[in-house]
Amino acid sequence: MIECDVLVIGGGMAGWFAAIKAREQGLNVLLADKGYVSKSGETIYAGDTAVFDPDAGNDLAAWLEQVDVIGEYMNNRHWNELVFRDSRERLADLRSYGVQFEEKDGRVVRLPHPHANIVLPDTHKFPPTVSEVVHWLPGFPEKVRKHLIKIGVKLKDRFMVTELLLQDGRVAGAIGFSIEGNRVEVIKAKAVVMSAGGGGFRPVGYPTHELTADGHAMAYRAGATITSKEFVSPHSTNPKDPAWPPMYLFFSAGHSAAQPGMYSAPHLFNAEGDEVAARGVAWHGWIDAEYEAHEGRAPLIADLGKRGVLPVSGPGGHGSMFGHATGGIVPVNDDCATEVPGLYAAGDSCGTCFIGANYSGFGFATAHAAATGARAGLGAAAEAKGLGADGGIDEKAVAAATARLLEPLERKGGFTPNWVTQVLQNTLAPYFVLYVKHGDRLQAALSTVEFLRDHIAPKLYARDDHELRLAHETKNMILNAEMKVRSSLARTESRGTHYREDFPGRNDEEWLAWMRLKQEDGRMVTFKQPIPAEWRPDAAKSYEERYPMRLPNEVPGSGAPNAAGEGR
Amino acid sequence: MAIESIDFALCNGCGICVRNCPMDVIRMNRETRKAEIRYQADCMLCGQCLECPEKAIYLKPGWPKPYLLGWG
Ligand SMILES: Cc1cc2nc3c(=O)[nH]c(=O)nc-3n(C[C@H](O)[C@H](O)[C@H](O)COP(=O)(O)OP(=O)(O)OC[C@H]3O[C@@H](n4cnc5c(N)ncnc54)[C@H](O)[C@@H]3O)c2cc1C
Numbered sequence: 001m002i003e004c005d006v007l008v009i010g011g012g013m014a015g016w017f018a019a020i021k022a023r024e025q026g027l028n029v030l031l032a033d034k035g036y037v038s039k040s041g042e043t044i045y046a047g048d049t050a051v052f053d054p055d056a057g058n059d060l061a062a063w064l065e066q067v068d069v070i071g072e073y074m075n076n077r078h079w080n081e082l083v084f085r086d087s088r089e090r091l092a093d094l095r096s097y098g099v100q101f102e103e104k105d106g107r108v109v110r111l112p113h114p115h116a117n118i119v120l121p122d123t124h125k126f127p128p129t130v131s132e133v134v135h136w137l138p139g140f141p142e143k144v145r146k147h148l149i150k151i152g153v154k155l156k157d158r159f160m161v162t163e164l165l166l167q168d169g170r171v172a173g174a175i176g177f178s179i180e181g182n183r184v185e186v187i188k189a190k191a192v193v194m195s196a197g198g199g200g201f202r203p204v205g206y207p208t209h210e211l212t213a214d215g216h217a218m219a220y221r222a223g224a225t226i227t228s229k230e231f232v233s234p235h236s237t238n239p240k241d242p243a244w245p246p247m248y249l250f251f252s253a254g255h256s257a258a259q260p261g262m263y264s265a266p267h268l269f270n271a272e273g274d275e276v277a278a279r280g281v282a283w284h285g286w287i288d289a290e291y292e293a294h295e296g297r298a299p300l301i302a303d304l305g306k307r308g309v310l311p312v313s314g315p316g317g318h319g320s321m322f323g324h325a326t327g328g329i330v331p332v333n334d335d336c337a338t339e340v341p342g343l344y345a346a347g348d349s350c351g352t353c354f355i356g357a358n359y360s361g362f363g364f365a366t367a368h369a370a371a372t373g374a375r376a377g378l379g380a381a382a383e384a385k386g387l388g389a390d391g392g393i394d395e396k397a398v399a400a401a402t403a404r405l406l407e408p409l410e411r412k413g414g415f416t417p418n419w420v421t422q423v424l425q426n427t428l429a430p431y432f433v434l435y436v437k438h439g440d441r442l443q444a445a446l447s448t449v450e451f452l453r454d455h456i457a458p459k460l461y462a463r464d465d466h467e468l469r470l471a472h473e474t475k476n477m478i479l480n481a482e483m484k485v486r487s488s489l490a491r492t493e494s495r496g497t498h499y500r501e502d503f504p505g506r507n508d509e510e511w512l513a514w515m516r517l518k519q520e521d522g523r524m525v526t527f528k529q530p531i532p533a534e535w536r537p538d539a540a541k542s543y544e545e546r547y548p549m550r551l552p553n554e555v556p557g558s559g560a561p562n563a564a565g566e567g568r
Numbered sequence: 569m570a571i572e573s574i575d576f577a578l579c580n581g582c583g584i585c586v587r588n589c590p591m592d593v594i595r596m597n598r599e600t601r602k603a604e605i606r607y608q609a610d611c612m613l614c615g616q617c618l619e620c621p622e623k624a625i626y627l628k629p630g631w632p633k634p635y636l637l638g639w640g
Contacts, residue, residue, distance in 0.1 A: 035590040039616055157587070179592050204635045207614030210590040241629035242637055243570075243613055293639040418609060418633070431638040466592055466607050 004030040004154070005384040006377070007174060007189035009161045010196035010215060012041035013366050014347025016144050017090070017373030018193040018380065019153045020097070025381035030187060031148065032156040032176065034196075034210055034469075038141035041197050042208055042348065043366065048111070048133040050363030051091050052084035056110055060084065062130045063361075068537070070129075071356015072496045072547065073512060074228065077535045079352040082334060083364075083371040090370040091134065097147040100137040108134050133363035159185070161214070162472050163401050164192065164222045164343065165393050171222065171342035172393050175401045182409065182465035184402055188393060190384035191342050193376045194219055194329060195369075198348035199480050201425050205237035205244065212473040213480035215349035216328060220479065224338045225330040225518045227351035227529070229480075230487035230498045232434050233359070234286035270297040287499055290435045291552040327351055327483075330516065335379025336372050342383065344376035353514060357496020358549075408471035414461035417470035424452060424477055434484060438501045442489045449481045482524060487515045490526040493558065494551055504551055505558030506543075512536050570611035570631040574603050578624035585617035585625060593617075609633050 005027035008019045019031040033040055052058050063084055067075045091108070095101065101108045110132045148155060161176035165186065173188040199213025200206075220226050237243075268276040270292045289300055328351030329338050336344045336352075345351070347369035354368045355361070408414075427448045428434055432441055457475050462468040493507040494500045513528040537546040543556040571593060574585070579602040586594045586603055594617060595606040609632055617625050 036587045039588045040590040158592075180595065202612070204637060207590075207612045209610070209612040237637065243631050243635065244629035290638070298639050422633070426636055429636045429638060435638060466610075469592065470610070 001186045001188055002030065002156075003188045004028045005190050006030070006193065006380045007032065007187050007191075008193045008195060008377070009174065009218075010034075010041065010194070010347075010349065011037035011148075011155070012043035012195065012197055012347060013046075013369035014197075014349070014373035014376070015193070015195035016043075016148065017093070017370050018195055018344070018346050018377035019148060020093075020151065021374045021377030022193075022381040022384075023151050023153045025378070025385065027381050027384055028154075029152075030154045030156060030189070032159045032161055032174075032187065034158065034160045034179065034214075036157045037148070037155055038145040040210060042211065043369065044141045045207070046363075046366045048135045048363040049087070049091070049366040049370070050084075050131050050133050050361055051087045051108075051110070051367070052131075053088050053110070056132070058132065059130070066129050066131055067356055067360045068535075069548065070358050070360035072358060072506065073356070073531060073535065073537050074231075074353060074496060074514065075356030075360065076353040079354045079368075082375075083352075083354055083368050086371040086374065087367045090367070090374060093374070094136070094140075094144075094370070098143040099140040100143075102135040102137065110134055129361065131361040131363070156187075160469055160472065161187075161196070161218070162405050164218050164340075165397060165401060166222060166340075167391060167393050167397070169341060171340055172391070174218075175398070175405060177405060177465075177468065179469055180465060182406075182468050184405055186393065186398055186401075190387045191344065191380035193336075193344045193346055193373075193380050194338075194349045195346040195373060195376070196349050198327070199476065200233070201428055201477055201481070202421060203235075204242045206235065210473075211348075212476045213483075214473070214476050215345070216483070217476040217479045219329040219338065219340065219343065219345065219349070220483075220517075220519060222340050222343065223519065224340050224343065224345075225516050226328065226483060227330050227514050227516050228327040228353055228487070229483040229517065230491050230515055231327060231357055232484075232497045234290070234435060234497060236286070236289065267303045269301045269303065271299055272297055276300065286435075286497075287552060290431050290499075293431055294436050331372075333379075334375060335382070336376035337379055337383075344380045346372040346376035350376070357498065405472075406468075408460050408462040409468050411459070411461035414459035415456050417460055417462065417467055417474040420452065420456055420460060420474050421470070421477065423456075424449075424474070424481055427452075428481055428484075434488065436499060436501055437488050439489060439492075440502075442485055446482070446485045446489065449478060449485055452478050453482060483517060486524060486526055487517060491515050499551060501553075503558050504553045505555040506547055507557055508537065508539070508546070509557070570608055570613060570627065571605055571617060572626045572628045574605060575622075575624040575626075576600075576602060578622040579603050579620075580622050580624075582621065584619055584621065588616040588619055590614065590616070 006022040006029045008015045008031045011031050011033040019029050023029045067080050158179040159176050161174045163175050164171050165173045171192045175186050177184045194215045196215030197211045199211045202209040276288050328349050329345035330351050338345050350372045433445050457478050460471040462471045493503045493511045495506050512531045516529050517526045581601045591610045593607045593611045594603050597604045
């Protein structure tokens with residue numbers, strides 16, 4: 001058994017900050033990561049981060065307005081303000097850890113929201129944006145890794161955490177195993193920060209396959225509330241070599257961290273040669289492309305001008321990429337504590353509802369991860385310090401958790417994780433399940449997911465240590481699928497990246513509310529959490545003013561009060 | 569197809585690729601003390617193994633298991 005004061009699970013931007021801030025309080029901090037810290041998670045692919053700086057002329061009210069309009073009022077204004085206000089200090093922190101930024105005359109270069117340096121064709125409609133970002137230079141994850149080691153954070157690389165261990169109703173540690181050699185270890189901790197990122201279904205063309213919503217799943221099983229799983233993260237790929245990056249080929253922009261600068265966003269044409277007017281929904285017109293496919297007019301061609309033409313194809317089973325900072329474990333205070341005593345959440349694992357129903361600003365995800373990471377680290381440290389001698393973990397509970405961990409290896413037969421993952425992908429990837437949604441189709445998907453949950457998941461088997469990891473990831477993906485499908489079914493309207501063909505409009509009467517879920521008597525229940533009245537859009541404004549982004553076949557106010565919104 | 573090969577003659581056994589792979593595709597062969605592709609089907613083409621100091625690793629578009637896109 002390993003002992004520490006604060007255990008941080010997952011070492012991306014959020015975990016880095018949590019570990020550093022807790023360590024700076026003089027505590028014994030362990031950072032465990034499934035991969036090798038600095039080579040795993042989404043953070044390493046990010047190229048920019050948003051920094052709110054009043055001295056640079058940034059206006060808080062204008063930034064908040066941007067998130068409201070693009071996030072379609074599903075953003076949490078309190079968290080918007082906290083993250084924006086923290087961002088300047090987090091930038092200073094990163095610089096002090098040795099991270100280098102694009103600079104000019106000794107000052108970090110501030111760039112407008114990339115819509116200012118991406119030339120949008122006039123067929124793209126997008127609400128005006130004011131937020132600004134800064135770019136770090138390549139090699140930043142290695143710089144932070146060095147800093148973590150220098151200040152004495154203990155790193156446990158290539159160690160997958162599978163379960164939180166509770167003692168007398170509070171988190172007392174976690175159990176996991178080394179990816180190579182399946183050595184099981186229990187880590188005892190006075191407080192735990194969950195910063196294991198978000199999760200998708202191993203999307204084609206995006207290198208985020210290790211992110212299988214493990215953090216959401218572990219916290220849910222420990223009793224935490226999860227929010228906003230109905231929103232998705234639409235990203236296209238190209239049909240020539242769909243699995244091959246460039247993964248940044250949004251069809252409205254060729255934005256790439258590797259090649260920042262000026263871009264002409266492509267004009268998009270359907271198979272009949274007509275130009276597709278991207279209405280800006282989800283900030284890169286994805287719904288228009290999905291709808292072209294729905295109407296039988298795919299493939300689409302992006303005209304990149306001098307860079308040639310590029311066929312684009314629909315995303316499959318992303319669900320997470322850039323859906324980040326919305327869905328996740330609900331924090332109950334500004335320190336990112338959760339409903340589970342001793343458990344904190346940060347980054348993509350944390351459901352602050354910071355970005356709202358659409359990705360509402362470039363660089364917001366990493367700014368959110370940094371801010372929540374630092375807050376969770378400080379919160380966890382304070383709690384750990386306040387605890388006296390720790391009580392230990394019940395041996396029987398440890399034995400039971402160990403048995404659950406090793407169960408797939410003990411089985412003589414069953415279903416291979418890769419086959420089950422494929423079945424799950426086939427269930428969720430088609431555009432008509434999680435992108436152009438409909439109640440009937442969601443219900444059908446739910447039946448399959450429930451069957452996978454009840455009949456297949458318990459019979460997953462692993463032939464070696466590698467498959468043991470895949471088996472646990474697959475179980476988490478099945479749980480994540482249930483969360484996404486149930487939340488999508490419950491929200492009987494369209495909003496942001498949640499598009500319901502059967503309810504093609506926002507319904508402010510019923511749905512200015514967050515969709516939450518939690519476990520009750522072993523079952524997943526969904527419920528509404530109303531958005532505070534003072535954050536709602538001005539009812540005196542017309543529907544079009546409240547929602548400048550148009551939906552296919554839009555019916556303003558369409559939507560229905562739905563028992564499922566409160567029921568189970 | 570995904571990670572395609574690791575040049576046995578070039579590999580110096582440093583283990584950077586094993587460590588860098590978030591999907592645990594590459595493992596060290598204890599006998600030869602060289603890196604080998606053990607779980608090719610799980611390669612997600614992130615390319616982090618290309619940090620190989622000997623340039624011994626080759627990747628190719630596509631991966632060896634079927635996949636489904638949103639539409640196509
Ligand atoms: C290609 C790409 C480009 C992006 N570009 C930008 C950008 O330019 N600007 C921006 O702001 N955002 C960007 N984002 C989003 C942003 O990178 C993420 O939202 C953010 O970095 C999340 O940080 P995190 O620390 O919460 O999670 P991550 O960085 O994803 O880290 C999670 C870590 O947890 C570990 N982990 C997971 N499960 C377990 C487990 N069971 N046990 C142990 N460890 C575990 C993982 O190995 C990983 O290291 C981009 C994302 C992608 C994929």
